[in-house]
Amino acid sequence: MGLEGTSTNRPVRAVVLGQRSETVRRSNLSAVLRALHERGPQSRSELVTGTGLTRSAIRSLVGELALVGLVTEARAEARGRPGRPSPVVRPVPDGAVALALEIAVDSLAVALVGLGGDVLFLERVDRSRDRASVEATIEALVDLAGSAREVPGRADPLVGVGVAVVGVVRRADGSVAMAPNLGWKDVPLGALLATALAPTAPIAVANEADLGALAELRRGAAIGRDDILFVSGEVGVGGGLITGGRPLTGAAGYGGEIGHIPVRPDGRPCRCGSNGCWETEVGEEALLLRAGLPSDGGRAGVETVMHAAADGDTRALEALADVGRWLGIGLAGLVNVLDPRLVVLGGRLARIHPFVIGPVESELRRRALPAARALVSVVPARLGADAPLIGAAELAFEPLLADPVAVVAERGSALIEASA
Amino acid sequence: MGLEGTSTNRPVRAVVLGQRSETVRRSNLSAVLRALHERGPQSRSELVTGTGLTRSAIRSLVGELALVGLVTEARAEARGRPGRPSPVVRPVPDGAVALALEIAVDSLAVALVGLGGDVLFLERVDRSRDRASVEATIEALVDLAGSAREVPGRADPLVGVGVAVVGVVRRADGSVAMAPNLGWKDVPLGALLATALAPTAPIAVANEADLGALAELRRGAAIGRDDILFVSGEVGVGGGLITGGRPLTGAAGYGGEIGHIPVRPDGRPCRCGSNGCWETEVGEEALLLRAGLPSDGGRAGVETVMHAAADGDTRALEALADVGRWLGIGLAGLVNVLDPRLVVLGGRLARIHPFVIGPVESELRRRALPAARALVSVVPARLGADAPLIGAAELAFEPLLADPVAVVAERGSALIEASA
Numbered sequence: 141m142g143l144e145g146t147s148t149n150r151p152v153r154a155v156v157l158g159q160r161s162e163t164v165r166r167s168n169l170s171a172v173l174r175a176l177h178e179r180g181p182q183s184r185s186e187l188v189t190g191t192g193l194t195r196s197a198i199r200s201l202v203g204e205l206a207l208v209g210l211v212t213e214a215r216a217e218a219r220g221r222p223g224r225p226s227p228v229v230r231p232v233p234d235g236a237v238a239l240a241l242e243i244a245v246d247s248l249a250v251a252l253v254g255l256g257g258d259v260l261f262l263e264r265v266d267r268s269r270d271r272a273s274v275e276a277t278i279e280a281l282v283d284l285a286g287s288a289r290e291v292p293g294r295a296d297p298l299v300g301v302g303v304a305v306v307g308v309v310r311r312a313d314g315s316v317a318m319a320p321n322l323g324w325k326d327v328p329l330g331a332l333l334a335t336a337l338a339p340t341a342p343i344a345v346a347n348e349a350d351l352g353a354l355a356e357l358r359r360g361a362a363i364g365r366d367d368i369l370f371v372s373g374e375v376g377v378g379g380g381l382i383t384g385g386r387p388l389t390g391a392a393g394y395g396g397e398i399g400h401i402p403v404r405p406d407g408r409p410c411r412c413g414s415n416g417c418w419e420t421e422v423g424e425e426a427l428l429l430r431a432g433l434p435s436d437g438g439r440a441g442v443e444t445v446m447h448a449a450a451d452g453d454t455r456a457l458e459a460l461a462d463v464g465r466w467l468g469i470g471l472a473g474l475v476n477v478l479d480p481r482l483v484v485l486g487g488r489l490a491r492i493h494p495f496v497i498g499p500v501e502s503e504l505r506r507r508a509l510p511a512a513r514a515l516v517s518v519v520p521a522r523l524g525a526d527a528p529l530i531g532a533a534e535l536a537f538e539p540l541l542a543d544p545v546a547v548v549a550e551r552g553s554a555l556i557e558a559s560a
Numbered sequence: 561m562g563l564e565g566t567s568t569n570r571p572v573r574a575v576v577l578g579q580r581s582e583t584v585r586r587s588n589l590s591a592v593l594r595a596l597h598e599r600g601p602q603s604r605s606e607l608v609t610g611t612g613l614t615r616s617a618i619r620s621l622v623g624e625l626a627l628v629g630l631v632t633e634a635r636a637e638a639r640g641r642p643g644r645p646s647p648v649v650r651p652v653p654d655g656a657v658a659l660a661l662e663i664a665v666d667s668l669a670v671a672l673v674g675l676g677g678d679v680l681f682l683e684r685v686d687r688s689r690d691r692a693s694v695e696a697t698i699e700a701l702v703d704l705a706g707s708a709r710e711v712p713g714r715a716d717p718l719v720g721v722g723v724a725v726v727g728v729v730r731r732a733d734g735s736v737a738m739a740p741n742l743g744w745k746d747v748p749l750g751a752l753l754a755t756a757l758a759p760t761a762p763i764a765v766a767n768e769a770d771l772g773a774l775a776e777l778r779r780g781a782a783i784g785r786d787d788i789l790f791v792s793g794e795v796g797v798g799g800g801l802i803t804g805g806r807p808l809t810g811a812a813g814y815g816g817e818i819g820h821i822p823v824r825p826d827g828r829p830c831r832c833g834s835n836g837c838w839e840t841e842v843g844e845e846a847l848l849l850r851a852g853l854p855s856d857g858g859r860a861g862v863e864t865v866m867h868a869a870a871d872g873d874t875r876a877l878e879a880l881a882d883v884g885r886w887l888g889i890g891l892a893g894l895v896n897v898l899d900p901r902l903v904v905l906g907g908r909l910a911r912i913h914p915f916v917i918g919p920v921e922s923e924l925r926r927r928a929l930p931a932a933r934a935l936v937s938v939v940p941a942r943l944g945a946d947a948p949l950i951g952a953a954e955l956a957f958e959p960l961l962a963d964p965v966a967v968v969a970e971r972g973s974a975l976i977e978a979s980a
Contacts, residue, residue, distance in 0.1 A: 308929060308931050308932075310931070317929075317930070317931035318929065318930065318931060366811070367810055367811040379897070381897075383803065383808050383810065383815070384806065384808070384809065386804065386806075388803050388804070388808070388898070389804065389899070390787055390803065390898055390899020390900065390932070391786070391787040391899050391900060391901045391935055391936075392899060392931070392932070392935055393899070394899040394929065394931045394932040394935075395803070395897060395898055395899035395932075396897065396899075397896040397897065397899075397929055397932070398896070398897055400892075400893070400896040400927070400928075400929055401821070401893035401896060401897065402823060402889050402890075402892060402893050402927055403822060403823070403825065404824075404825070405823065405824070405889050405927075412929060413926070414892070414926055414927040417927075469822050469825050470822075472820075472822060472834070473820070473821035473822050473893075474897070476817040476818070476820040476821060477799070477801075477815060477816065477817065477818055477821065477894070477897065478808070478810055478815055479809070479810020479811050479812060479813070479814040479815035479816075479817075480810065480811060481811045506833070506834055507820070507822055507825075507834040507837075508820075509728060509737075509738065509814065509817055509820055509832060510737070510738065511728050511730070511737035511738060511812070511814045512728075512810065512812070512814040512815075512817070515811055515812055515814075516811075
C-alpha cells in the first residue's frame, strides 16, 4: 500500500498494438482517464496526441467513460481555426471521489477530492501532542471521515481511501514500522482503519512526505518534473523522492527517511535513538532552542519565532539562518546523491523558505558538486501544509485510474437494469 | 550514454499482444536475447516461462538468432522426466563481443567480453597518478584497445564499446563534468574516444560506480536484487544506486556521488572544494593518515596497512576500525534514504571488508532506522576491482540487447549473399 505503480508526469501512452482484447481495453481506458484526471479537461484531439490512440478509439473510450458518469463531453468553442472544433472532455468531480486522511503530529485532517483533483471538502483539526495514542487517533479519524461523508449532497461514489501518516510505512500492508514523533511502533494502521472505517473502497497508507511529493508533482510546484526531492518539515523532517519519474520507495517502502542522515555524528540525541541526525539540526526543536525558546514550544513557539523574525528580531533571524545553514548542508549531500531538478520544501520549511534560502544556497554552492548544483532549484511547496493530504487523495484514486473497467462494468450494468 | 534503459533482474517479459509487426518482433527478439545474455543457457521451455511467449514464437525467434550466429541450440540431456527434453539454447560468446575500457585513478584497463558474459580478454596496467592527463589517457586507451583487438583469432564482431570513468558523467553525451581525483573538468570524453578509437560500434561512457553496480547486479553479489547500493572505494568514494530494479541516475546522470555527503561539516578539506565529505573520512588518504603513513602513499601505502593489520598491528587495526565507523555512519544515512536490500562494497572497500564490517554494523545498529536496517546486508563485491570494467561491457551490449533486429538483418543479408 505504498506509492509503487503510481504514475507521474511521464506521458501517458496507451497500448496501441494488438487486438482489442480486454487487457488492451483496460490499458486504454486507464490511459484516457488518467490523462484527464492528471492534466484536466482536454479536447479529443489532445487526447489523441497525448495517448497515441486513434481518433475512433478515443471517441469510443470517451463514450464508455461518459456513459457511466466519469467524464462529460461538451462542444468546444471555435478558436478561430478552420474545421469543426474538437469536443472538450472533462473529468466529472462527483463522478468518483477519494477520501483522504492525514495523521500529522499535532493535527488530523480529512478531505474529499473529486476526479480531476477538485477539493470538495477539507477539514483539519488541531490536537494536543500528548493525545496521539493509536486508539484516540483512529477514533478521531472515524469521526472526521463521517463528517466529510455527511456533507449534504455529497453521497458521491467513493473509489478509494488514502491515508498519510508521519511515520515509516511498510508498503506491503500499510503498517507503521515506527513513527518516533507520534511515539508509535509496529502499528497495523491499514488493518485498523479498514476495520474502523469499513469503507466500500480500498484503503492505502503511505508516508506523508512520499505523498507530499506525489501531490506537488501532480498538482503543485513540481508539475512536469521527473526528478524531485520533497522535504517535509513539521516537527521532524521527512523526504519524498521521485527519481526518473517514479517514486523511490526502497526495498520495503521505508526509503526517504532523510531526517535521519547523520550530519553531526556526535550531535544532539535524536528521537530515533541516534545522535546528530539532520532533523536534530533543522527540526522544530532545533529552531526553538536556537531562538532561545523552550524546545517543547510546538507550533505556537514557531509562530513566535516567525513573528519576531518578521519584526527584524536578531536572535530569531540568526536562529533561522542557522537552521538554513544546516538545511543547506543536508541538502548538498542529497543533491550529490540524487541529482534532482527541484527541491520542494514542505510544511514548516515552506513557511521559513524566505528566511533560509540565502544560507541554503550558500551551503549548496560550497558543498554540492557544481554539475548537479547548477540544475537544481529550491522552492517552497505550492500546496503548503496540505500537500500530504492531497497526495493521499491521489493515492486513493490509483485503483480506479489503473483499472477503470471494473467501475465502468458495474455502473454499466446498473444503467441497463434501470432502463429495463 | 548512461545507464538509463539498462535492464536489471526484473523478469524479461516479451510483448505478447498484437500482430506480428516489426515492433513486436524487435521486442521479442530483444526479450529472448536478453534472457540468454543475462541468465545464461536455458531450455526452450524456460524461455517460454521467462518471456511469456508461446512455444512456437520461441522456436521461431531462437531460429532467427541461431541463423545469424548469436545463439546455438543443442539437444538437452534427458533429466529422467517423461517426454522429449527441451533443447538448450546458449548465447555464443564470440557471436557478439563488447569492448570495455576503464579509467581509474592509478590504472587503466581493457576487456573483451562475449555475449553471455564470458570474459575473453582482460588487461589492467598501472600508471602513475601524475600521468592522468586527458591526452595521455586517451593515447594509452587506444593502445590497450588495439592490443585487445589484436589477440590472435579474436576478430569477433564488435557490438559496442563501454567506458567506465572515475568521474561525474553527463548522461546525454558521455562528457565528464568533473573528476576531482584525475584533476579533470569538462572533458568531452565520449567525443574524444569516438575520434581516437573510431570504433565500428557505438560508444557509451558512464561513471565507474554506476557500472560497478550494474556488473554486481548482473554477474556478481547482487543477482536477483532490485534495491542495491554499490559503494566504490578506490582513492575517493563513489556510488552506484539501483532502486526498484532501475539505475538511479538523477536528472542529468550526476546522481550517486555519495562520497560527497557531508558527514562532518567542519572536517578535513575535500578535493571537491568542500569540507568533511564522506570520502575525507573513508577514502584512501584518511586510512593512510590514521595509520600514521604519508597521505600520498597510494596503493602501496594501503598494502602496507593491510599487511600490518593481517599481522595484528594495533595502529593499522585501529585505523581500519576508525574507517569502519565512518563507513557505517555514512551508510546509515544512505540506508535511511534508500532502503536497499544489499550494500555491496567495491574496490579497496571490498578488500578491507573483513576488518571494517564490525564497526560498520555497530554504527548501522545505532543510526539506521530499525525497519530498514533489518533488511539490509553489507557484503564485498564478488567481481572485486574489475566490477566497473565488467559493467562497462554490460553497458556496451545494451544497443544489441535492446534491438537485435539490425544485427540480425545485416548478418542475414550477408548469409543470403554468400549463398547466392
